[in-house]
Amino acid sequence: MSITAETAKQHANDPAVLCCRAEAGVIIEPANLEDPAIFDELVDSGLLNLDGCLKIGQVLGAKLTKTSDSLSPLTADNMEGYKDSVEEEAAPVEEAAAPVEEAAAPVAAAPVATTAKVAGGVLKIHIGEGKDIDLSIPVGALGEGGSEVVEVAPAATATAAAPVAAPTAETLATEGKVIRSLTRKHFAITEVKRGPETKIEGTVLTIREGIEADVIADSDLVKDFHLEVVTPAQYHTYSETIMDVQPIATKEGDAKIGQGVTRVIDGAIMMLSGTDEGGVQIGEFGSSEGYMDENIMWGRPGCPDKGEIFIKGNIVVQAKTNMERRGPMAAHTAFDIVTQEIREALKKLEEDLVVDTEEFTQVRHPGQKKVVICKEIMGQGAMHDNFILPVEPCGILGARANVDLGNLPVCMSPLEVLDGCIHALTCIGPASKEMTRHYWREPLVLEALADPEIDLCGVIFVGSPQINAEKFYVSERLGQTVEMMDVDGAFVTTEGFGNNHIDFASHHEQIGMRGVPVVGLSYCAVQGALVVGNKYMTAMVDNNKSEAGIENEVLGNNTLCHEDAVRALEMLKTQMAGEAIKPAEKKWNPNVKASNLEAIEEAIGTKVDVVENEQALPLSQKRIDKGYN
Amino acid sequence: MNDERLKYGDRIIYMEGICVDVDDCSISVDLKGRLGYFKAPKRMFVCDTEPKIGQEFGWHMSFPEQLGAEIHEKYVSNLEKERRKQAEMSARLKKEEE
Numbered sequence: 001m002s003i004t005a006e007t008a009k010q011h012a013n014d015p016a017v018l019c020c021r022a023e024a025g026v027i028i029e030p031a032n033l034e035d036p037a038i039f040d041e042l043v044d045s046g047l048l049n050l051d052g053c054l055k056i057g058q059v060l061g062a063k064l065t066k067t068s069d070s071l072s073p074l075t076a077d078n079m080e081g082y083k084d085s086v087e088e089e090a091a092p093v094e095e096a097a098a099p100v101e102e103a104a105a106p107v108a109a110a111p112v113a114t115t116a117k118v119a120g121g122v123l124k125i126h127i128g129e130g131k132d133i134d135l136s137i138p139v140g141a142l143g144e145g146g147s148e149v150v151e152v153a154p155a156a157t158a159t160a161a162a163p164v165a166a167p168t169a170e171t172l173a174t175e176g177k178v179i180r181s182l183t184r185k186h187f188a189i190t191e192v193k194r195g196p197e198t199k200i201e202g203t204v205l206t207i208r209e210g211i212e213a214d215v216i217a218d219s220d221l222v223k224d225f226h227l228e229v230v231t232p233a234q235y236h237t238y239s240e241t242i243m244d245v246q247p248i249a250t251k252e253g254d255a256k257i258g259q260g261v262t263r264v265i266d267g268a269i270m271m272l273s274g275t276d277e278g279g280v281q282i283g284e285f286g287s288s289e290g291y292m293d294e295n296i297m298w299g300r301p302g303c304p305d306k307g308e309i310f311i312k313g314n315i316v317v318q319a320k321t322n323m324e325r326r327g328p329m330a331a332h333t334a335f336d337i338v339t340q341e342i343r344e345a346l347k348k349l350e351e352d353l354v355v356d357t358e359e360f361t362q363v364r365h366p367g368q369k370k371v372v373i374c375k376e377i378m379g380q381g382a383m384h385d386n387f388i389l390p391v392e393p394c395g396i397l398g399a400r401a402n403v404d405l406g407n408l409p410v411c412m413s414p415l416e417v418l419d420g421c422i423h424a425l426t427c428i429g430p431a432s433k434e435m436t437r438h439y440w441r442e443p444l445v446l447e448a449l450a451d452p453e454i455d456l457c458g459v460i461f462v463g464s465p466q467i468n469a470e471k472f473y474v475s476e477r478l479g480q481t482v483e484m485m486d487v488d489g490a491f492v493t494t495e496g497f498g499n500n501h502i503d504f505a506s507h508h509e510q511i512g513m514r515g516v517p518v519v520g521l522s523y524c525a526v527q528g529a530l531v532v533g534n535k536y537m538t539a540m541v542d543n544n545k546s547e548a549g550i551e552n553e554v555l556g557n558n559t560l561c562h563e564d565a566v567r568a569l570e571m572l573k574t575q576m577a578g579e580a581i582k583p584a585e586k587k588w589n590p591n592v593k594a595s596n597l598e599a600i601e602e603a604i605g606t607k608v609d610v611v612e613n614e615q616a617l618p619l620s621q622k623r624i625d626k627g628y629n
Numbered sequence: 630m631n632d633e634r635l636k637y638g639d640r641i642i643y644m645e646g647i648c649v650d651v652d653d654c655s656i657s658v659d660l661k662g663r664l665g666y667f668k669a670p671k672r673m674f675v676c677d678t679e680p681k682i683g684q685e686f687g688w689h690m691s692f693p694e695q696l697g698a699e700i701h702e703k704y705v706s707n708l709e710k711e712r713r714k715q716a717e718m719s720a721r722l723k724k725e726e727e
Contacts, residue, residue, distance in 0.1 A: 283654050289707055289710075316718075467679055468676060499671075
């Protein structure tokens with residue numbers, strides 16, 4: 001396919017190859033040339049040999065001397081009048097279609113405004129970072145090619161220099177504008193047992209015997225329910241596919257999600273699995289069951305932590321509804337009856353049982369670059385859905401399914417996210433799905449919220465519908481929403497992989513075409529390689545942690561972690577400062593991540609801890625069989 | 630990377646099939662030429678319009694190659710557990726219906 005003049009300019013330093021047959025004597029223009037993006041594959045498969053091939057910047061305007069077929073490289077043998085070298089103004093900006101990234105990380109780059117000499121007719125002003133900058137440019141100076149020196153206003157220099165002197169969290173936080181705060185009070189649970197009523201005494205949680213009947217009575221679709229308490233000693237037991245992991249949390253008083261006080265239980269979590277009456281798992285797509293200690297990546301934001309007690313419910317829904325939307329919805333809704341009863345007990349606890357208090361403050365930093373996080377969530381239907389904004393953290397009541405909301409963008413405060421505004425029905429693909437607990441501990445939101453060098457304005461959730469037309473519909477709305485926010489930078493994240501990468505790419509385009517730098521985060525690696533790419537997808541962070549770059553069926557293994565959030569933040573800061581991100585390598589290469597982290601560590605002077613992957617788990621036979629050791 | 634174990638991984642062929650079932654989670658496809666059937670999560674299908682029974686789908690695929698002769702007991706045991714559970718639950722369901 002021929003290329004445009006714009007593409008030719010971007011690829012001036014890439015090989016020039018004919019896109020279709022051309023007669024001798026033709027003057028080469030962009031329309032004669034093939035898009036260099038496809039060359040790697042052609043070379044790999046032996047269809048193209050680029051030895052001695054001239055560059056696009058050299059051949060434009062030159063004459064073809066021999067009639068040549070399509071995909072013929074233009075060389076000194078078949079061209080005349082070509083340039084010896086590519087002119088320098090052509091900037092080699094490459095499109096990153098592959099899911100790899102490279103962060104240049106001049107984090108410590110001092111926000112200096114460089115002025116400003118009019119030299120050789122070119123006025124150059126580089127401002128790395130700064131605020132309240134006033135530029136005064138004498139009108140005559142530009143026309144004359146001149147002799148005058150343009151100065152940055154003294155006041156501006158002073159303010160621009162300020163962050164250099166004091167970029168500490170304390171000073172910037174005090175400068176910032178506090179919007180609201182959220183308090184998390186932690187209550188420890190060390191034992192979970194069954195008894196006549198649901199109550200918490202000290203650190204012992206008792207769950208009412210017979211609560212199963214209430215769960216079953218909740219819906220005609222729920223046919224059976226078993227509640228099981230799994231202690232750490234029982235981790236090495238067989239479990240069916242884990243549908244969801246949820247924290248047990250409740251609001252104090254009338255406080256809404258995202259503000260006031262939230263009580264949360266430490267040491268125990270809710271875990272859901274389910275089948276239909278025929279014993280077929282909800283959302284059945286092959287096996288990922290097995291021993292829990294071999295199939296859970298402990299400590300991932302969405303996963304249980306080692307040592308926690310699982311309050312594990314197995315729901316049986318009406319036959320054949322396991323693949324219908326109402327099946328998983330009924331399972332989640334019914335299971336929440338158990339959680340709600342524990343929440344009620346949690347509300348009654350005395351303050352002296354609080355073991356830890358966390359304070360989250362949403363501070364805006366008006367002087368800093370404004371940033372928004374766009375989180376793409378599944379919205380194709382059934383368990384590819386999420387309940388948004390329940391009354392209780394991670395609950396069901398009061399929430400709306402994002403599929404029912406047309407998957408359109410919904411704006412949240414970062415504190416709403418951390419306070420359980422999402423109850424995830426969670427998709428298939430255990431390693432890369434974001435479960436309900438993931439949002440409760442969302443690393444990118446936590447990291448961006450705590451960073452005084454940026455002004456996090458909020459989080460937008462946008463669903464991923466099944467049909468392309470709908471995907472582009474919601475994506476355009478996302479672009480418009482971001483445009484109105486006047487942000488300087490945006491993150492786009494997605495869970496899982498598949499057709500959601502089509503909207504993921506479109507979100508980049510919609511945001512990028514508005515001149516906003518964008519950094520993407522997704523599991524990609526080998527199996528999740530992006531379906532499509534575009535020229536705005538230049539900065540990508542791959543959430544992969546698995547050794548082989550695959551969906552390895554270990555719960556939560558390839559989800560967004562602290563280390564990914566750090567990389568993404570530094571990448572976005574780099575982009576917002578106008579620095580380039582190096583283009584991706586063609587094939588997935590895990591070393592890119594390591595070198596990114598090294599660059600960041602060097603720049604910020606502290607070590608970024610990297611989480612373990614499946615190699616840290618006791619080896620299941622499954623993985624021994626796959627050749628891991 | 631495990632694909633190094635494939636001997637014919639680059640033999641990519643164009644396939645077509647007919648959508649024979651759509652539910653809220655998945656799409657099922659009969660491969661043309663009586664070459665089998667598969668069912669996969671909706672998110673693995675790219676659709677310009679609403680997927681419906683009777684529509685054609687096309688994709689590239691290669692030949693699944695055996696990666697070794699060993700039988701993996703873990704998988705066999707999981708399958709067996711799954712089969713037993715389904716048999717028991719189906720029997721109970723049938724009994725309830727009667």
